[in-house]
Amino acid sequence: MIATENETYQEQHATFQLQFSPAWLVELRQRGFDAFTRLGIPTKTLEDWRFTNIAPLVRRPYALASLAHSDDETTNDEIKALVQQATLDEEFHRLVFINGRYSDEWSLMHDLSVGVVIDNLGNAICDHPSDVQTLLASDHKLDDSTFAALNTAFINDGAFIDIPDGVVLDRPVHLVFLSIGSNHTVSHPRNLIRVGKHSKAHVIESYLGHGDAYFTNAITQVTLEESAELDHHKLQHEQVGALHIALTGVDQRTSSRFRSHYFSFGASLARNELNCVLDGEQIETTLNGLYMPKGDQLMDCRTRIDHAKPHCKSYELYKGILDDRAKGVFNGKIFVHQDAQKTDAKQSNQALLLSDDAVVNTKPQLEIYADDVRCTHGATIGALDEDALYYLRSRGVPAELARKILIFAFANDVVQGVELPAVRRHLESVLLSGHELSEDILSRRT
């Protein structure tokens, strides 16, 4: 590791630790920082980083936003515009974080049923310290990740969602993470989500920004109790120039159901890790993803599913649409442990290359230690179908629209996996980039 960035983070950490915090938290952060120092910034010589050269972006001197003085010139109008851009539905609970810190001013909370806690982590550390500690401590394979360690070193704020047993949350919870300002800011949001037995929730994370070359390093830890259900959506719309690194760890108990919907559009480099541990029987896990890099963007999608117990099902569908000189990486690990008989695991990843210079590296990785299982995986890489393009054009459809329609058609099954109409509409309009003919495509569900 090169001294400079270590010193920057070191200095930040020392100052950060001077803030008043409970002793357990100070200690946890210190362990995080020690691990970060020990692990170092990953280089391309590491197998998991072979295709993703992170060093140049991590080495930029980032300022820890939560330490920066509030002399920021970002106007309320700019924040308002970003919040509006992110808003999916006014009926959703909305928690807004600006440069990693909760903003009461821009958030919007509706009434909650008894026992439900939806708050920011800063508050929860004071109000529910033991719950926070329990959730932070759950095993999400954070130990060997530099960036997870870095996040832990700077735990400060994020979302805290705790749903007691037997509650069906009537509104989705929308977490909006904004990065703004002219400094190279870094934020380390830490989100904790627990869904109690037989409870059900929808959570959406949106990331967007409007600043110079900033860095988001997020972790979301999810615990699903028996028969709990969670639909987790992530809409990654960071500004080009930004570095986005995120890890979502999911712990699932018996009969729980988790569905992830990951959509990646922004950032110069976005690396998303999603780890699910299926620690019970009759669990269902669905991981859907769509990544669409263009220009010089690089998007690295990594998933890991651990089938630890028998009779569980996992479905995974990841699609990439790559244009210009973009790069994509898909790495999908599925571990079927010895006990996990009758596992049913399906994985499919498909990439559509819109340009000759776009590159995708896909690596399915199945490790199976049980003998009575059904595991399949498939990967395809292709270009837009020229015959279909010609067919559409020969029916009067302009070439540019014909391309959009075919791209949309390719992405469609991932989008249709989303249950919430407001999220689906958002995605559809992103995909068709507001083309006026989009109503023809969107008409089918209205």
Added chain:
Amino acid sequence: MLEIKNLHARTLDIEILRGINLQVAAGEVHAIMGPNGSGKSTLAHVIAGRDDYEVTQGEILYCGQDLLGMEIETRAAEGIFLAYQYPVEIPGVSNKEFLRIAMNSIRKHHGQPSIKRTEFVSLLKENLSRLGMDKSMMDRSVNEGFSGGEKKRNEILQMAMLQPKLAVLDETDSGLDIDALKIVADGVNALRSPERATIVVTHYQRLLDYIVPDKVHVLAGGKIVRSGDKSLALELEDKGYGFLQELALS
């Protein structure tokens, strides 16, 4: 309406069309027959604008305009319709949205507003029942998993919805059962009018019993080697193409 003069077209490797001359006036139906591989589909695709073929000589005038300079979608918007010999599947795009997008693209080209939903639905319903097609096919992806005959009917449905000025039907009759053949012929005849013209490419005289052509042409070796009235089709059915091929080589 359509004037083809000394048209030569080739792929990278081979010359396929070697001097086609053809004139189709508004209100007429022309049939093109000819052996496999003689260039019938190539001619149809050159009219539609497929860029796999390079036109090396000659010209095509459509309603007095230079057709070869127009984009594929402009040709379609200006009223040219090709019913494909091999219709293309488009997974993920439903038939219904395909039709709406096509109709609205063409309307937009003419500066007209999008078609009203109710108007579209009733027009679609009318054409579906005329073609004996099930409404459930509209929610399926374009041609995906359709039987050969269903694909051909689907082409005619598109034609009926888009109301082209010049329709080129490339072996639309192949793969159709007798009933479907009549339905398709009815569909073509319904479009017959003094402002429209149709070119039907076929191997079988049978279709021409239902769609009676004004002229019949025989394409062989990339040239039109014989033209005549509908009796030429009967003569061909009788004698085969053998004697014509010699003409093509001369």
